[in-house]
Amino acid sequence: MTIESFVFGIVAFVLGVALGTWFGVWYAEYVKRPQLRLSGGGSASTPFRRSTLTVNNDPGWIGVGMGESTILGRRIHRGFRRGLAIDRNPAKQCQAQLIDKAKGRTVTSLVWQVRDDPDHYEPLTTLAGGESRVLMLFAAVPSEPSAYFVFEPDAGSPYGIRVPDERLRFTGDNEFEVRVNYSNDSTLRVDVAMTVDYRGNLYVEQRQKGRGGSSSLFSEAPRTQ
Numbered sequence: 001m002t003i004e005s006f007v008f009g010i011v012a013f014v015l016g017v018a019l020g021t022w023f024g025v026w027y028a029e030y031v032k033r034p035q036l037r038l039s040g041g042g043s044a045s046t047p048f049r050r051s052t053l054t055v056n057n058d059p060g061w062i063g064v065g066m067g068e069s070t071i072l073g074r075r076i077h078r079g080f081r082r083g084l085a086i087d088r089n090p091a092k093q094c095q096a097q098l099i100d101k102a103k104g105r106t107v108t109s110l111v112w113q114v115r116d117d118p119d120h121y122e123p124l125t126t127l128a129g130g131e132s133r134v135l136m137l138f139a140a141v142p143s144e145p146s147a148y149f150v151f152e153p154d155a156g157s158p159y160g161i162r163v164p165d166e167r168l169r170f171t172g173d174n175e176f177e178v179r180v181n182y183s184n185d186s187t188l189r190v191d192v193a194m195t196v197d198y199r200g201n202l203y204v205e206q207r208q209k210g211r212g213g214s215s216s217l218f219s220e221a222p223r224t225q
Contacts, residue, residue: 031060032129034091036180036188038208039132043216048159049140050151051204051218052113053190055094055180057127060086088129091182095124096135098150098192099177108150110178111136119160121153127182135178137192138170138204138218145219146202147171148194172196178206194218 039056043049096110111121113134125133136151139161147169154162173195180188191213193205200221207213 031086032089033060034088034127034129034183034186035060036091036094036127036182036186037211038188038190038206038213041137041204041206041214041216043204043218045219048142048161049138049145049148049219050161051137051139051216053135053137053178053192053206054132055127055135055188056132057088057091057129059130060088089183090129091127091186093124094127094133094180094182096178096180098137099179101175101177101191107176108152111151111153135180137178138194140219144169145222146200148202148218170194 034057036055036057039054041051041053043051094112096112098107098110099105100107109123111123112125113136114120114122115125115131115133118134121136127133138148139151140148141159141163147166148171149164149169152162152164153160157163174193176192176194178188178190178192180190182188189209191207191209195203195205197203202218202221203215204218205213205215
């Protein structure tokens with residue numbers, strides 16, 4: 001072995017170790033970056049109608065996995081997942097806006113339910129790794145079940161919410177997008193639709209691209225005698 005090949009081998013080894021270490025650190029930090037996702041939605045009817053979204057900052061993952069395998073409807077392999085769950089960094093300055101898709105413009109900002117005080121709300125929040133938070137969406141008062149509006153807290157009103165003028169309320173089918181901006185210019189986008197069935201019942205549907213969605217009853221149509 002010549003001195004040149006020996007030196008080249010040492011240099012290549014050192015560079016390989018350095019690059020491997022750098023890539024390992026970079027990948028670990030990449031996996032730890034905050035990543036928000038829609039985990040579900042819900043609605044409540046008392047003391048007033050309201051709908052919400054639940055947003056998670058899911059743990060990251062380093063490892064290998066294989067999905068379930070089936071042939072002609074028969075399961076051949078159950079699949080497996082081996083590795084380590086990694087706590088994600090906090091998703092900071094989470095701010096949500098409601099977009100009217102038909103008009104292509106922002107309706108207003110949305111508020112988050114304070115984690116340890118569900119009767120209070122905040123315009124910005126931070127989700128640590130593995131945490132979830134409830135985002136307030138729409139509201140309606142019992143006297144007007146067919147009309148709905150963006151949830152805005154108002155401690156001085158009878159229901160604790162601000163009931164806007166009629167021109168600022170929604171009725172019937174409408175399509176929206178919820179955008180949650182957070183750390184490092186990241187954005188979570190959720191499609192939200194209000195739909196009316198043939199009986200006049202109002203449903204709120206939400207869906208995140210590639211992750212499915214759900215639907216829940218928002219308000220029932222007034223029953224006729």
